[in-house]
Amino acid sequence: MYYDMLKARRSIRNFSDKEVEKENIDIILKSALLSPSSRSIRPWEFIAVTDSDMLSKLSECKEHGSQFLSNAKLGIIVIADPEKSDVWIEDTAIASIVIQLSAQSLGLGSCWIQIRQRAHNEQKSAEAYIKELMQIPEKYCVESIIAIGYPDERKKPYDESDLPYDKLHFEHF
Numbered sequence: 168m169y170y171d172m173l174k175a176r177r178s179i180r181n182f183s184d185k186e187v188e189k190e191n192i193d194i195i196l197k198s199a200l201l202s203p204s205s206r207s208i209r210p211w212e213f214i215a216v217t218d219s220d221m222l223s224k225l226s227e228c229k230e231h232g233s234q235f236l237s238n239a240k241l242g243i244i245v246i247a248d249p250e251k252s253d254v255w256i257e258d259t260a261i262a263s264i265v266i267q268l269s270a271q272s273l274g275l276g277s278c279w280i281q282i283r284q285r286a287h288n289e290q291k292s293a294e295a296y297i298k299e300l301m302q303i304p305e306k307y308c309v310e311s312i313i314a315i316g317y318p319d320e321r322k323k324p325y326d327e328s329d330l331p332y333d334k335l336h337f338e339h340f
Contacts, residue, residue: 172271175324179276180235182316187217187241191273195243195315198269202262210251211262211310214244214301224300225312228293233280239314244297246307256283259310266313276318282309 192215199213216222217240225244226236236242245263247255263279270277287296294309303309 171324172268174327176268176271177276177322177324178278179316179318179320179322180278180314181318181320182235182238182240182276182314183319185240185317187275187316191275192217192241194273195241195266195269195275199243199245199262199266202258202265204258204261205252205254208252209258210247210249210255211259212246212248212307213262213266214246214303216242216244221300225297228282228287228296228300228312229280229285230288232285233293233312235278236280236312236314239316241315243313243315244301244303245310245313246303247310248306249308250306255308256310263311263313266315270313270315274317275315276320277313277315280312280314282311 196213196215202211204211216225222239222242223237225242226234243266245259247259249255252258267277267279282293282297285293287293297303297309298305298307
């Protein structure tokens with residue numbers, strides 16, 4: 168059931184050495200292409216990276232919060248052409264979570280690495296670092312990288328009793 172999958176999906180930062188099969192990569196990428204997009208404009212594009220050396224270089228895109236990518240077996244860089252849509256951020260965010268849920272459905276773990284508006288260092292943005300490394304044309308913006316692999320850690324599912332029910336409102340605020 169989808170609800171059970173949502174409760175079980177947790178951010179995974181430790182991955183096993185097992186490679187992600189090409190069939191699963193294809194399913195994840197096709198799922199990304201099925202992501203909802205405002206007015207079906209689809210301003211997003213995806214770069215799948217399985218090369219361990221490149222994943223290691225990408226893991227250095229930020230000072231904090233990206234190093235675990237070097238242990239993943241797959242990284243998917245989510246980019247968009249902002250000239251195509253004024254809601255490219257929303258569309259790439261939707262695609263990013265679709266990638267994560269697709270990975271979860273295949274028994275894979277994942278973790279979102281935020282890139283947009285993050286720093287590589289004091290002189291360069293994480294986005295500029297990635298665009299240079301991956302030869303991404305200037306017109307594109309980088310939203311995120313989704314690290315994916317077989318989990319090498321177990322996290323218990325969310326407990327319904329811990330949900331922030333005070334965030335729910337009915338009929339009015």
